[in-house]
Amino acid sequence: MSTSQGDPVANTGTPGVTLELEGAAVRLGSRTLWSGVDLTLEAGRFMAVLGPNGVGKTTLIKAVLGLLPFSAGTVRVLGKPPGQENHRIGYLPQRRRFDPGLRIRGIDLVRLGEEGDRWGTPLPGARLFSARSRVREAHVRDVIDLVGASAYASRPIGQVSGGEQQRLLIAQALVRDPALLLLDEPLDGLDLPSQTSVTSLISTICREQRISVLMVAHDVNPLLPYLDSVAYVGEGHIVAGTPEEVITSDTLSRLYGTCIEVVHTADGRLAVLGQPQERASCHGSPYEPVAAIGGS
Amino acid sequence: MTNLLQTLTQMLAYPFMVNALEAGTIVAIVSGLIGWFMVLRRQSFAGHALAVVGFPGAAGATLLGVGAAYGYFTFCLAAALVIALLPRAGGSGRTDESAVTGTVQALALACGFLFVSLYHGFLNGIDALLFGSFVGISQGQVTALLVVGACVLVTLALIGRPLLFSSVDPEVAAAGNVPVRALSFVFLLLLGAAVAEASQITGTLLVFALLVAPAAIAQTVTSRPSVGLLLSPIIALIVTWGGLTLAYFWPYPIGFFVTSLAFGGYVAARVAAGLVRRRSKSAW
C-alpha cells in the first residue's frame, strides 16, 4: 500500500513525530499531483491543510491512510508505512451528510467507530451479560460527553443539525483513543458559530488529549489562533511549516505562481489576497498560474 | 375461543399446512433479517430486480423437468453476482443502478414467458410462480429452504457488525480496514438467496411483502440496530403466520394476504410514528 524508497535504516521513524513526509509524491493516473513534499507533524500538534479545490488535499489524507499509494519519497505514519497503524487514526471524510431518513442513532455510529470491524452481530441486551461490553459502552458515552453531544446522541443521525452531526462524527473518530485525527473539511457547510465551536472543540481535544490533528479547511482565519503549523497545497507542490513561515506574500506567491499578498489586519487577522489568472508575477515565478485561493 | 383453538389444531393436523408453516417460518426469519440490511442500504430496487429474475429461473427449471426451487436459487444467485460485479459509479452499495436493473427486469420477464411458451405441455402454476402458493410444499422443499436459510443466517451472524458499519458509513469503515467491497459482494449473494427463498412462498412479484415491509416497520419503530434486527424477523413471522392462517380459511392467494398484512402493518407504524412525533412537538 505504500512505497518508501528511502533510507532502509529509518524503519520506525522519529519518536514523538506522528507524521513525516520526505520527498513524497502522489500520482493519479498519469498525472503527478504533487511531488517533492517535506512535511512533519509532531505529536499533539494541530496542522491545517489549505488550498484551492482539486489540488490534492483529500488525496493527501487518503494517501496517509494508505488508501492511495505514494509514488515517491519516504512516508512514516506513527512510525510505520501508511495503512498499518490505521486503528490508531481517527478519520472524518469529506462532505459526509447522512440521508435524513437513515434510521440509526448517533450513539450507534460512534459505537461502530469503536467496534465496527469486529466480526459478529449486535444483539440487544449484550451489555447485560458482558462486563467488557459495559466498559466499552461507558467509554462511548464518555467520548460523547467530551464532544458535548450527549443531548442528541440518541436521535437518528439524519435528524440532527450539521454542527451536531460533526460533533458526533468527531466522537466516532475519537472513540478508539487515536494518536492522530485526520479531518477532511469538517467545517464545510456549517454556519460561523458552529465552525468556531467545532474548531475550538478540536483544539481542546488536541491539547488535552495530546492527539495530533491534520485538518483540511478552506479558510485559514478561524483556525489561526489554534494552529501550530499549516500546509498549503498548490499545483504540484506542498509547502508546510509554521504559519509565520508559510503565510507570507513571498512563499504563497511562489507556490501559486501568481501575485499573492498577505495582509495583517489591525485585530490580528490575516487577509490572503490573490489576483486571479494573472501571468505576470510579482517575483518572476516559474510556476503556472492558478485560480486564487480564497480568504476573508 | 375453544372453537378457534379446535380449528387451529385441526389445521395443524394436515401435513401440508405444517410444511407450509415451517417453510413460512424459515423464509420469514431470513427475509426479516436480510431485508433489514437491504432497507438500510437502500438496495430495495436490487432486491425486487432479483425477485423478477427468479421468475424465468423457476419457469426454466420446470421446462427442464427439475423443481422450480432450483431455478429460483440459480437465477437469483447468478443475477446477484452480476449486480455485484457491475462497475460502481462511486461509493458502495448505494449507487443508482436503476437503468441497468430495470432493463434486466424487462428481459427477465420476457424470458420467463418464453420458457412458459416453450414448455410442451401445460405449464400450470404460473400464477403460483408470480403470486405464491403454499398448498404444495413438500418436506424436501422445507429441508432445502432450511439448509439455505441456515447458511444465510450463519454468514449474516458472522458479518453483521462490519456489514452494518460499511452500510451506514462506508468511507470510515474502509479506512478502518473493513473490507467494504467484499462485504457488499457477500451481501448481494445473501440477498439473492433470501429472495429465492421468499419467492417460493409469496411468488416473485410479492417478495417485497416479506423483504421490505417488516424491515421498514422495524426501522420506523426504532433506530437502534440491535432492536431493529430483533423486531424485523418477528414482524415477518407474524405477517407470514397470519397470512397462512387467513389463506387456510379464505380461498384467496397467499400472496394477497401476506402483502395486505405487511402493508397494513407499515401504514399503522407510519401513522403511529407520525402521531408520536406530533404529540412530542406539541409538548414543547
Add this chain to the structure above:
Amino acid sequence: MRSHGASGMFAVALAVTLLLTGCVGAPTARSTGGGISSGAIQVVAAEDFWGSIAAQLGGSRVNVTSIITNPNTDPHEYEPTVQDAREIATARFVLYNGVGYDPWVQRLLAASPVSSRAVLDVGGLVGVSAGGNPHRWYSPADVHTVIAQITANYARMDPADSAYFHGLRKRYETVSLAEYDRLIAEITSRYGGTPVGASESIASPLAQALGLDLITPPAFLAAISEGVDPTAADKATVDDQIRSRSIKVFIYNDQNATPDVAAIVYEARSAGIPVVAVSETMVPASSTFQDWQVRQLRVLEQALKRATGR
C-alpha cells in the same frame, strides 16, 4: 480485524438452526390421511369426468369428490386451493389424468404423503408418457381400461364389498355405457373414413376411435391444445382445408376457443361446413360421463349426416 465474540454469535446461530431442525423432524408421524372408519372410501378425482365414472362404479360404498367441476375453469391454469389440499390429504384413493395435464395434483400428493393411499394416474395406466396427448377420456378404449382399474382398486381397498363393485362395473359397462358404445359403433360403420378437421388435439382420440380421418396438421392440434401459437404454414393448411371443403365436419373445443379458433370456426361456418362443439370437462357439471359423451356423439352424428348426406 478482531474476532472476539464471533464464537458467541456462532453458537447462537447454531442453536437457532438446531431449533428449526427439530421442528422439521416432527410431522411425518402425524400424517393420517385415510377415510372415515364408517366404511365409505373417500375418493378424490382431479377432473369431474373421471370422478363421475368413479362414483358410478362405487355406488354407496364410496364418497367421490371431484376438484375441477366448473365448466368455466380452465384446467390448464388451475391453482389448487386449501380445500383441494385438505381433500387430497384425507383421501384414500386419488384419481387423476396425468400426462402433464394436472401437475398440481403431484404437488398436493407430495405435500401430504400418506402411505395407505391408492393413486391412479390415468396416463401412466394407459401408457401415454409426458408430452403425449392428454385427452384420454375421449378414448373409449382408455375409458374401459380405467373402469377396470378403478374396480380393481375398490375391490382391493374394500374386499368385503368386492362382489358389489364387480356388479356395478358390469352394470355400468353393459347398461350405462350401452348407448355410448352403440353410437361409437354406428358412427364408425356409417361414416368411417370421412375427412374431418379439428381445432385441437382433444378430438384426436375420438376421431381415431370413430375411424374418422382427422387431416388437420398434428402440430397445429398440439399447439392450440397447449395454448401456444401454431406455425403460419399450419394455419394456412387449415384455412386451405376449409376453403376447399376437404373437411366435412369441423370439431372444436368450446372451452378453449381463443380468438384464432373462433375465427376458424366462423370461416368453417361460412364455408357451409357443419361445426361441432365438444367440451373439455362435463357440461353441465351435474351431468354424468355417459350422458355428456352421448349428447356430443349425437350432435357429431347429425353433423356427419348433414355433411355427407348418408
